[in-house]
Amino acid sequence: MTETLIKNADVILTMDDARRELKGADILIKDAVIAAVGQGLSTQGQTVDASGAIATPGLVNTHHHLYQTLTRAVPGAQDALLFGWLQRLYPIWARFGPEEMFVSAQVGLAELALSGCTLTSDHLYLYPNGSRLDDTIAAAQEVGLRFHATRGAMSIGESDGGLPPDSLVEDENAILQDSIRVIDAFHDPNPGAMVRVGVAPCSPFSVSRDLMRDAAILARDKGVMMHTHLAENDEDIAYSLEKFGCRPGQYAEDLGWTGDDVWHAHCVKLDGQEIDLFARSRTGVAHCPCSNCRLGSGIAPVRAMRDAGVNVGLGVDGSASNDIGNLIGEARQTMLLQRVQNGADAMSAREALEIATRGGAQVLGRDDCGQIAVGMRADIALWDAQTVENAGSWDPAALVLAGPQKTRDLFVEGKQVVSDGQMTTVNLGAMIRRQNDLARKLLD
Numbered sequence: 001m002t003e004t005l006i007k008n009a010d011v012i013l014t015m016d017d018a019r020r021e022l023k024g025a026d027i028l029i030k031d032a033v034i035a036a037v038g039q040g041l042s043t044q045g046q047t048v049d050a051s052g053a054i055a056t057p058g059l060v061n062t063h064h065h066l067y068q069t070l071t072r073a074v075p076g077a078q079d080a081l082l083f084g085w086l087q088r089l090y091p092i093w094a095r096f097g098p099e100e101m102f103v104s105a106q107v108g109l110a111e112l113a114l115s116g117c118t119l120t121s122d123h124l125y126l127y128p129n130g131s132r133l134d135d136t137i138a139a140a141q142e143v144g145l146r147f148h149a150t151r152g153a154m155s156i157g158e159s160d161g162g163l164p165p166d167s168l169v170e171d172e173n174a175i176l177q178d179s180i181r182v183i184d185a186f187h188d189p190n191p192g193a194m195v196r197v198g199v200a201p202c203s204p205f206s207v208s209r210d211l212m213r214d215a216a217i218l219a220r221d222k223g224v225m226m227h228t229h230l231a232e233n234d235e236d237i238a239y240s241l242e243k244f245g246c247r248p249g250q251y252a253e254d255l256g257w258t259g260d261d262v263w264h265a266h267c268v269k270l271d272g273q274e275i276d277l278f279a280r281s282r283t284g285v286a287h288c289p290c291s292n293c294r295l296g297s298g299i300a301p302v303r304a305m306r307d308a309g310v311n312v313g314l315g316v317d318g319s320a321s322n323d324i325g326n327l328i329g330e331a332r333q334t335m336l337l338q339r340v341q342n343g344a345d346a347m348s349a350r351e352a353l354e355i356a357t358r359g360g361a362q363v364l365g366r367d368d369c370g371q372i373a374v375g376m377r378a379d380i381a382l383w384d385a386q387t388v389e390n391a392g393s394w395d396p397a398a399l400v401l402a403g404p405q406k407t408r409d410l411f412v413e414g415k416q417v418v419s420d421g422q423m424t425t426v427n428l429g430a431m432i433r434r435q436n437d438l439a440r441k442l443l444d
C-alpha cells in the first residue's frame, strides 16, 4: 500500500457534507483514496508539505471540446455569434486527423490540470480523416486526469438543411455502432474509474430527432450518461420553435433527454418551466460562463437553477469559444455574472467553488469525487496562498475572489500530476511546440 500525507495545509476547504473548513490540517491518502482528514496525522510513506497552501477538492470540468485548443483566436471567428462562428470553424476542423486530436487534447488537459482540474468530460462530435474517440482517451491516460469522454456526433449536413458541411457529418447507424464500440472498449462503471464514456449527439440542430431518441435508448441500455448542447442562445431557441414547434426543454423531454443520467451544456435560455423540469427530473447543467460571454449568448439563470434544486457544474467549453481552459477562472466568472444579474449577494465565492467541485462531480454522476472526505477518491488541488494575487487576503474565499489562477500541486487518484506548478506526467514544452507546429500547418 502506498501512502501520501499532505501535511499542514493553511486551510482545507473540504466541501464535505458539513462544508467543514479545517485550519492547519492534513490529508492522508492510502493508495488512491482519502483515508483520513484532520490535524496531527502521520505516515510511514511520502509527505508533501502543504504549509502556505489552501487545499480544495480537485475541480470538475463538465463541458469541453479539447480538440479546439488548436483553434484559439481564429480570425473571422473572434467576433461572431454561435452559428456564424461554427460556419467559420467547420472547414478548419474538417482538416484535423488523429494527431491533431491527440495533441490538442493533451494540451487542453494540461491546461486544465494547471488550473486545478482533476476530472473532466470532453465532447468530441467530429471525426475527420480517421480521428477516433480513442485518440483523446490515450491523451488523458498520459496526462493522468480522470476523463469522461463522450462520443459526440453530427448527422445533418448542409445538403439536408443543417449547419455543418457534409464532409463532417456521419451516417446515423455508423454513429450508434461506434458508440457501442467505444463504450465496450473503455467505459468503466466502477468507483474510482479513470475513464468513463458517454453518448453525446452534438446538438438538436445537427442531428435528427431519431438519433436523439436512439442515442438515449442506447445510453440507458449500456448504463452510460448522455450529454448535448441545449438552449445556448436566442438563435438556438428560435431554431427549436421553428423546426420542432417547441422549446428545447420540451424537445429534450419528449426524446428521453431528461434524468439524472443526462447533462446539458449552457442552458442560458431556459425558462422557468424548463428549470422546474430539470430540477424535478434531476437533469444536470454544465454552466460555461466565459464561453457564454465570448459568444454573447447571455447570462445563464444559475441562481434560479440552484434555488430550484437543479444540479449545476462548470465547464470551460472548447477553446475556440473561450479561449482559455482555466477552470478556477470559470468559478470566478460564475460568481461575477450572477452578481451582474441578481446583485452582490447573489453568489458567494464559496458557493462558486462548491459548484466547481462537488457540483460538477454530481452532474457527472460521481459520488466518489468532488469533496475531501474519508472514502472519497484522492483528487486534491493545493493552491499557493502566498502569491502576489492573494497577498493581503483575510479569508480563503480569496481563492475565487483574487487568485491564484494556477494550482501549486495536484493529485489525481492519489498520484501527483502537478508539482510546484509543473506537470509531472508529460513534457509540457514539447507538447506546446508540437501543437504550435500543427496550428501553423492548418494555417497554410
Ligand SMILES: [Zn+2]
Residues within 6 Å of the ligand: 063, 064, 065, 229, 265, 317, 318
Ligand atoms: Zn460546447
